[in-house]
Amino acid sequence: MAEVKLHGFWPSPFSHRVIWALKIKGVDYEYVEEDLSNKSELLLKYNPVYKKIPVLVHGGKPIAESLIILEYIEETWPHNPLLPSDPYDKAMARFWIQFGVDKGPIFLKLLHSTGGEDQENAAKDFLEVLKIIEEKALGDKKFFGGDTINLVDIAYGNLAYWFKNLEEVLSIKLLEPSTLPRLSQWAQNFLEVPVIKETIPDHDKLLAYIRRVRKKIVAEQLNK
Amino acid sequence: MAVVKLLGAWTSPYVYRVIWALKLKGIPYEYIEEDLSNKSPLLLQYNPIHKKIPVLVHDGKPICESTIILQYIDEIWPQNSLLPTDPYDRAVARFWIKFADDKSPSISKLYRTGGEEQEKAVKECLEMLETIEEHGLIGGKKFFGGDKINMVDMAFSSVAHWLEVIQEVAGVKVFEAQKFPRLNTWIQNFKQVPIIKENLPDRDKMLALLKHRRKMLLASK
Numbered sequence: 001m002a003e004v005k006l007h008g009f010w011p012s013p014f015s016h017r018v019i020w021a022l023k024i025k026g027v028d029y030e031y032v033e034e035d036l037s038n039k040s041e042l043l044l045k046y047n048p049v050y051k052k053i054p055v056l057v058h059g060g061k062p063i064a065e066s067l068i069i070l071e072y073i074e075e076t077w078p079h080n081p082l083l084p085s086d087p088y089d090k091a092m093a094r095f096w097i098q099f100g101v102d103k104g105p106i107f108l109k110l111l112h113s114t115g116g117e118d119q120e121n122a123a124k125d126f127l128e129v130l131k132i133i134e135e136k137a138l139g140d141k142k143f144f145g146g147d148t149i150n151l152v153d154i155a156y157g158n159l160a161y162w163f164k165n166l167e168e169v170l171s172i173k174l175l176e177p178s179t180l181p182r183l184s185q186w187a188q189n190f191l192e193v194p195v196i197k198e199t200i201p202d203h204d205k206l207l208a209y210i211r212r213v214r215k216k217i218v219a220e221q222l223n224k
Numbered sequence: 225m226a227v228v229k230l231l232g233a234w235t236s237p238y239v240y241r242v243i244w245a246l247k248l249k250g251i252p253y254e255y256i257e258e259d260l261s262n263k264s265p266l267l268l269q270y271n272p273i274h275k276k277i278p279v280l281v282h283d284g285k286p287i288c289e290s291t292i293i294l295q296y297i298d299e300i301w302p303q304n305s306l307l308p309t310d311p312y313d314r315a316v317a318r319f320w321i322k323f324a325d326d327k328s329p330s331i332s333k334l335y336r337t338g339g340e341e342q343e344k345a346v347k348e349c350l351e352m353l354e355t356i357e358e359h360g361l362i363g364g365k366k367f368f369g370g371d372k373i374n375m376v377d378m379a380f381s382s383v384a385h386w387l388e389v390i391q392e393v394a395g396v397k398v399f400e401a402q403k404f405p406r407l408n409t410w411i412q413n414f415k416q417v418p419i420i421k422e423n424l425p426d427r428d429k430m431l432a433l434l435k436h437r438r439k440m441l442l443a444s445k
Contacts, residue, residue, distance in 0.1 A: 095292055
């Protein structure tokens with residue numbers, strides 16, 4: 001079997017998505033940690049357009065963009081399927097994955113928010129997004145994929161741990177049983193899935209990383 | 225026979241992608257023109273989340289987002305496929321479709337904005353064209369799809385047809401044939417494909433509409 005390598009960055013949820021998919025499919029891979037402040041020649045060669053991680057390299061051929069990598073993994077290793085087989089259900093899964101992408105800027109606004117009102121408004125907007133996800137995408141299912149996780153769960157996975165850490169850093173409470181009961185339960189269930197449990201970064205290490213990121217963001221805003 | 229409906233707007237490149245895909249595969253469909261300033265109850269029912277066109281309705285079930293619609297069409301009606309069969313080639317195709325989807329909005333920004341905002345849009349468009357020229361069109365193929373057009377070619381249609389009209393409306397020049405020779409060749413070939421040539425919005429009509437829109441948008445700022 002051709003060699004599989006993953007160029008990633010340990011705190012990046014986009015990197016984690018690919019790891020989860022590879023592990024669910026039982027694909028052996030070599031992990032290459034990238035220093036994003038000093039990107040390797042190889043990364044720049046493999047992803048000249050965006051120069052970003054994650055990049056999956058299969059048999060020497062690179063694939064960039066986490067969601068595209070996920071679809072590639074799904075098609076190349078079809079066992080333990082991560083997308084519905086029915087074309088309409090597949091389209092709906094892709095719709096909700098794309099919805100998460102479209103709302104990325106709202107998440108970024110929250111990540112970059114400073115000061116009371118700015119942060120309050122950003123949090124309010126993001127809560128609305130989470131409500132739609134809970135109501136329309138998840139509904140009463142255990143996982144977005146039904147009884148087991150699929151690409152939609154993987155795409156929204158960062159909510160269960162990365163976002164929870166951000167809430168702690170920002171001293172906000174959005175993803176709570178009182179405001180989002182079903183999505184909160186989903187987050188708990190998601191973190192219990194063995195592949196997820198065994199691969200997400202250490203809580204304290206990730207929290208410290210996110211604190212550093214926020215410190216940098218706040219400092220840059222003050223210098224403007 | 226299952227009924228296929230397409231809700232669209234006559235100037236939207238995203239709608240044309242779906243039209244081309246349906247025509248390439250020989251799928252009959254009913255087209256419903258939407259007035260985006262007065263969205264129909266049908267549109268709001270079929271796309272409550274985004275309230276946007278295009279929406280494909282197959283057997284009463286709605287599918288939204290043009291790239292998702294095209295993949296759905298390709299899976300239900302596999303003849304004249306829109307994506308390569310090899311998973312790696314599919315991944316490369318999806319990469320460029322995503323790039324087109326992410327960067328194309330800068331094209332309509334050209335006519336929707338003025339001053340500094342428009343300058344920023346010009347810069348974004350140039351970067352997009354440079355990337356396609358340098359990284360997307362290598363390999364000497366006639367189309368992104370090889371000898372025939374595929375979903376990637378359709379995704380870049382706004383560069384092929386809309387950009388030229390929008391440049392005139394906006395009074396800016398972004399695309400120059402001598403600066404982007406590979407892209408220029410691709411554009412000429414793309415516009416000659418019968419299904420594309422016979423299914424494009426009328427240039428003069430679009431020019432008039434976008435000029436009017438630009439006037440309204442800039443006046444309101």
